[in-house]
Amino acid sequence: MNIADVARRSGLPAKTIRYYEEIGLIRPARSANGYRAFAGADLHKLAFLGRARSLGFSIEECRKLLALWEDRSRASADVKALAEAHLREIDAKIAELRAMRGTLAGLVSCCAGDDRPECPILTDLAGPD
Amino acid sequence: MNIADVARRSGLPAKTIRYYEEIGLIRPARSANGYRAFAGADLHKLAFLGRARSLGFSIEECRKLLALWEDRSRASADVKALAEAHLREIDAKIAELRAMRGTLAGLVSCCAGDDRPECPILTDLAGPD
DNA sequence: CTTGACCTTCCCGTGACGGGAAACCTTATG
DNA sequence: CATAAGGTTTCCCGTCACGGGAAGGTCAAG
Numbered sequence A, B: 001m002n003i004a005d006v007a008r009r010s011g012l013p014a015k016t017i018r019y020y021e022e023i024g025l026i027r028p029a030r031s032a033n034g035y036r037a038f039a040g041a042d043l044h045k046l047a048f049l050g051r052a053r054s055l056g057f058s059i060e061e062c063r064k065l066l067a068l069w070e071d072r073s074r075a076s077a078d079v080k081a082l083a084e085a086h087l088r089e090i091d092a093k094i095a096e097l098r099a100m101r102g103t104l105a106g107l108v109s110c111c112a113g114d115d116r117p118e119c120p121i122l123t124d125l126a127g128p129d
Numbered sequence C: 001c002t003t004g005a006c007c008t009t010c011c012c013g014t015g016a017c018g019g020g021a022a023a024c025c026t027t028a029t030g
Numbered sequence D: 001c002a003t004a005a006g007g008t009t010t011c012c013c014g015t016c017a018c019g020g021g022a023a024g025g026t027c028a029a030g
Helices: A003-010 A012-020 A042-053 A061-068 A074-111 A120-126 B003-010 B015-024 B038-056 B059-070 B074-112 B119-125
Strands: none
Touching: A003 A012, A003 A042, A012 A042, A012 A074, A042 A061, A042 B119, A061 A074, A061 B119, A074 A120, A074 B074, A074 B119, A120 B038, A120 B059, B003 B015, B003 B038, B015 B038, B038 B059, B059 B074, B074 B119
16 A cells, blocks of 8 residues: 555545654555555554544654554553543643633623724733733 | 843743744843843733733734734724634634543543453554454 | 853754655556 | 656655753842
8 A cells, every 4th residue: 555545544644644654653664666565554553543643642642552552461551541641631621721711701791892992801911000 | 121020020931022022022122231121011011912822812813912902093893803713713622622532531431441451442542343 | 350140142842743845656648 | 658647755844832951241249
């Protein structure tokens, strides 16, 4: 399989696949002409990576997940710990965004939104004076 | 005021303040010795920027907010539109994170988390086979 | 006069790629 | 057989919003 096939089948852009090779997540073979020659296992890994990334795991977390996946003597506790740590990161981000959202929504609801210059959003950003 | 004073009073790191000057958000005067000489207006702008950034506005959005703040003939509708657009971005991010969280929490709850290798998290990431 | 605390600019690194150039390879068509 | 079109390679720069750290100038205190 050439890179375009793998890109189509994995749903990842060719650029991303080359990047993943560069940082050592995959090691596709090479054909005589220098083209990357992807095997089924490479495709499977890329699909795995795509799904892990879509759940918000960082590249380094994906690297660990991939290692666990390939380690048949893994303990599921290690995978679960990784996932739970990521879950806590997600929760922290959601909490931060919700706090922003709350403040901003309050300001927006106070703003007339007409052609006059008075604006509680700017007044708040300008701070207490 | 030197940069350390402004950093302390605005809550922004000196590095950030220099960066904001570099990209044209502020234009502090210079003393004879080459040091930045911040006026009250500069400090006020930096505090404004710090608050806008803490609400998640991008640098370019902050630039627009700053321009609106300094434009006494602004229409509050313009500010409100900017804030509402940002609110929609925040909502989109929250929705994306909540979707991730939902999927991941489901997988985590199915994982035994013991020393056996069987792990539904990895099985799911590996895809339908 | 020296020490130490400031300040300056400059350059590299982050994360996870995307865009685009220059050059090579393959396949289809005339 | 020549050529055109499309696929592939590497390489390098740009993103966003700074942070780290080096090399060197400045200032106030002892």
